[in-house]
Amino acid sequence: MLTKNRRCPQALAGWCFIAPQMIGFIFFVLIPLITVFTYAFEEKNLLFGTSVFTGINNFKQLKNDVLFQKAFFNTLVFSAGVVPLNLILSLWVALFCAQKAAGINLIRSIIFLPVITSAVAWSIVWKYLLQGGTAGPINYFLSLAGINGPNWLMTPGWAMFSVIVTRVLKNLGMNVLIFIGAIQNMPIDVIEAAKIDGAQSFSLFWKIKLPLLIPTVLMVTIVTIIGSMRVFDSIKLLTDGGPEGSTMVMVYYIYHQAFKMFATGFASAIAVVLFFIGLLLTVLQWSLRKRISYYEA
Template identity: 70%
Template sequence: MQKGSLTTNHRQEALIGWAFIAPQMAGFFLFVLLPLGSVFLYSLQEKNLLFGTSAFIGLGNFRTLAKDPLFIKSLLNTLVFSSGVVPLNLLFSLLLALYLGAGSRGTGFVRGIIFLPVVTSGVAWAIVWKYLLQGGADGPVNYVLGLFGLQGPNWLFESGWAMTSVIVTRVLKNLGMNVLIFMGAVMNMPGDVIEAAHIDGAKRFTLFFKIKLPLLMPTVMMVSIVTIIGSMR
């Protein structure tokens, strides 16, 4: 009788567990797996939207795309963009989170400045930076450089500088969100472990690489994945 009651309790717990995860699983299948499967099926067809007809062509669309020089160039530019955005974003967001988490002077002002671009419209952000990075002496950035005797390039139209400009502006746009995530991890680090390391004589760099960074690695991995996905878009 006792064994049967235990089995009944296990079944009830399993049903309760399935009931809790059912909405999440339903949303995952309806809004993630189903659209992904539909996209893959559509990629194997040649559709005429004007007449509403479609024909199965297998991997023909992929072969056409692989032969398109514009697609190859776009893919390479995306990889260059991601290789610049991801490490810079991670480095500066982690350093700023450590600075803000230490409670140093002026942290409230720095938090506001860092997070302000996150809530700014992407269109407005692009328009402002397009104005700031104008070529010639009329551009505000080049004007400031001219005060120091430096001649700024045509930031958005010269080879090399254009990609650099886009990378820098994108890093500044999304920096605040990653700083916020890292700050949550920094504030939740066990203080007794860090204090014990201080007592044992750990210096600043040793404390960071041996204690803080290993504690922050799960957050670093999560932020890295999110930043890579965002940059590859």
Template identity: 45%
Template sequence: MIVTSHTAAPAATVERLGRVRRPSRSTAVRRDWLVGYAMAAPAVVGALAFVVAPLIVVAWYSLHDWNVLAGTFTFTGPANYQRMVQDPGLHDALLASLWFSIGLVILNVSLAMVLAVLLNQKLPATTTFRTFFFSPVVVSLVAWTIVWSFLLQKDGGINGMLSLIGIQGPNWLHGETTAMVSVIIVQVFKNVGLNMILFLAALQGVPEELQEAARLDGAGAWRRFRSITLPLISPTVLLVSILTIVGSLEVFAQIAVLTGGGPGNSTTVLVYYLYQQAFRFNDFGYASAISVLMFLIVLVLTLFQWQTRKKWVFHEV
């Protein structure tokens, strides 16, 4: 009697559970979609409000002659874009941005790679070495630039150190070539630590077995790096390249504090030229057209890198 009662109860329970109505597959799929949309909604709303909407507004402003001080807002159509074609100041700004981007990308990426490789060797004082190069990343950009403005003066710290070895340093911020080189170097040392950490994380993911097998086959350090390490960390190289190129086109504080765009227009990059048109000459319509041009340049460069990734990014092959 006791055994029968205990075995009958679970059977009855299972039978009742079997009659419980379960949600259909379509209902479960719909619920998953709703949860997914709810999770993605904040990012989508933020992108629409702070990226897409401002782009549309700026594109609309670029079709107008808008002077805040004069209180004029007149529709001019493509006149601002036609003006860009004939503006020598804009041409100089594009050329300065090109030189700045080339110098920054080459120096920043290559130096970050070298530093990451050294850190990956686990040499003595690695923690101190890593802290020394990463600390500028968290330092205020304006404070960092002001310190360098004193170091780069004619009688500043850099020339003072050069004089100890009998070298007469130039007036770094007042020569057309040296001013651009100075701005590039300041920006390199400001952000190289971030790229160094990204490369270091990628290097630590390279399987040691592959390195050991290549070493046993007689491959030297450079051959192992070129044929094994570099292909395996190529996704990180792509990420760092995109971030550095986009960052090179957005430099402003360094130019404003160090050189003010001079001497002449030698360091007047595109963002600083945009700032001059908008807030110095109060020509917001033309500045908006320059903003659209800058957006298109960044978009084209990013798409170009993304489309060509299959030719050199290992995991995309």
């Protein structure tokens, strides 16, 4: 057993190791989070520097705010587009990349490159590619095939579609990496036994591989949903919330209220609503994950 004199230096060393993380968490996460909750109950204006306690008035105002309702609906549309598309593509690509074949490591690297690419650079490149008329490369190649491409980022409907596609391609590699790890950890004997029993490629995936991957699918789904509800950079750089507010999502609306309208209190109330939505999804994930991952035979 360690003596008291020896335990003290070890405890001090342990506190020293975790101190940078704890200090960063306190100053950059905990204190801002408490501040947001405080501002949510105030009518705070950054432009005039005023702050008045108003209770739950900011939350009451949300019910009658047309732009908030539109931003909330746009967030749901964005998530409904990003999540299934990302999930299906990443699982399909992961099944291919998990195979042992020549050049597969190069393909994995290419797929993962957008993840480590700057979001600003990614958005600027796609804004150039999606220009209207024949100025944009995508519309130029469509015109060669006799197709008149739309003004992708300036037309309601097409703007949301364009943002969804670019966002899916940007984050696809991370989910592919997670699925590859799950696929490689599947029990080989179960898969081999299914093949011996005559399971073909589709039935092997649907009846054997997919059930084994359900916990990972659930985790990736919830993480992707939460990530899609926090999108800001793609919206800001590609469409700036337009056209006609068709791509204004909740996080962008928080930015709009806080730094354009200077209504920090109202923006904080929206942030609190978004926080509880994310918290609810996280709790739901853990609840479903336990039911799926841990069961009695």
